[in-house]
Amino acid sequence: MNFLIELYQFLKVRKKWWLIPILLFLCLFGWLFVFTQGTVVAPFIYTIF
């Protein structure tokens, strides 16, 4: 719950409401990304993520 409050506050301060559909999409389908990956590896040659 705290996480959602903090996320809401963040979006409010940043005025990035347009990110909400993307976040909802990730909430709905994010598990697919998670569970279709065998292992989570830090995949990048430069850790910009």
Place this chain on the structure above:
Amino acid sequence: MSSILGISAFYHDSAACILIDGKIIAAAQEERFTRIKHDPKYPYNAIEFVLKFSNLKLSEVDQIVFFEKPFLKFERLLETYVAFAPRGITSFAKAIPLWIKEKLFQKKLLFNKLKSHDVNYKSDQNINFSDHHLSHAASAFFPSPFDEAVVLTADGVGEWATTTVAIGKKNNLEIKKEIHFPHSLGLLYSAFTYYSGFKVNSGEYKLMGLAPYGNPIYEEKIKTLIDIKEDGTFRLDQKYFNYATGLTMTNKKFNDLFGQRPRDPSNEKITQFHMDIAASIQKVTEEVMIKLAKSVRKEYGIKNLCLAGGVALNCVANGKILKEKIFDNIWIQPAAGDAGGSLGAALALWHIEQGEKREVNSDDNMKGSYLGTEFSQEEIEKELKSIGANFDRVNYEDLINKTSEFLSNQKVIGWFQGRMEFGPRALGGRSIIGDPRSDKMQKNLNLKVKYRESFRPFAPSVLRDDVSKWFDINVDSPYMLMVANINSDKKIKMSEDQKKLFGIDKLNVKRSEIPAVTHVDYSARIQTVNTKDNKRYYDLISKFKEKTGCPVIVNTSFNVRGEPIVNTPTDAFNCFMGTELDYLVIGNCILDKKKQNSKFKKDYKSEFELD
């Protein structure tokens, strides 16, 4: 009493530091404990160390601060994918699980990890999040000897910012301007590091070291990648790069522009092409930094400059800014990379958020960067006995006398004294030292001790009082972050034939009275040594000067290629036995290689993944 624990983690160079009443008490990088170079994991061991050093339990710590803001980083990630879509779908599919699983919930993740230090730590209410570049800027300004300064930070990327200009005054620090991702000087340099076949995030030093062997003939081509304005601001043409959404730094267009594919280090040697590339990107980087420095000097009229962020570790560029005399004074955070973010985050919380006063010290408040672990003489002897080392215990005078004698006989020595350094440089706490007058020292140290590429230069430690007699610099450079040239009277002129030599062949020419620390362009990365920060090291160099007339010694980090700098007497002994070091001097103990049991010798070279 008020305490703040600063943490940087999860990307590279995890670290922890602790402040008590605003004073820096201890700081260390996690890699030193886990023995994994640039370890990005939660810095459990570093936190344990700083807590133990300050006699605190985690539940007694007043505030905890993480060095950046995960939500803001996630925002950048999403916006970047949206901006570049549909490119980057593969990268997206790899990055998102990582975020959904843990990175987005970093507060919870941190809280859970922190609980493992103390069962009485029960609330996450004291966990704070700083801003990546504010942390860098704070790490540069608050410990600096300046009441007021312009603070310039530049690195790969934080949340959005890649380069910032901030103004620090008394206990306040405010970011005035930012350049945002994907336009990044750090990433540009990293792209060329990758292209030259070095590992991103650690090979940047190698590229900088390689630059003097080349000619900057690709400077104009690089300027098709980067549009540099008069004030030093810049934009990168993204059609040549792949880092924003891909899994490599550069792309085919980039290769086509320079006419070669990225070098494969496993089967391709470094050629003149790579040296010229290195020289060119170095020149462009210097141009950006100098233009930025000039424009902020003019705009704000402040005479002091502080630097931090990974780009501030480019000591050649720092030396050029100094030489241009743009600012009256320059101070650079020794832990300029992400490790120093832990320190900056804590200092920002103390001074900016809590409004606490700042005491400006005429030197600085970094304590020489000797903020890490230390071992008493008793602990050293106990540990050495337990691992079967054979050593002689001597008094202070004998220690200095004998070690300087070994040095003057051109022996190579592991020097382990006092507290470990915080930041990437060894400054006489965990160092390998040698005689700079030897013309074989550089090659021997590189190939037989450090097991690294023969082209790489070594740095001199020089007595502060003598620095201007040997180098064209007369300022403090205690953290080895300034490059200057050897004075003309110490140079040995090259013959016409020698001048015609190319690249690494130049290395075999004796170019000065101290060839082991003279790069092919007569430059040297200088550490000035004073008696206040490290008396033992100062006394050693003074004694060496007394014996030889030379107030300079070679100083390189106590490790081999790919290994983090040694942390404990056991690490030091292992490195000593695994390399061709002649002596190891730990505390008041002297270890002679010839007196050690040969069963401890091992193939050390392959123990660490090459960087």
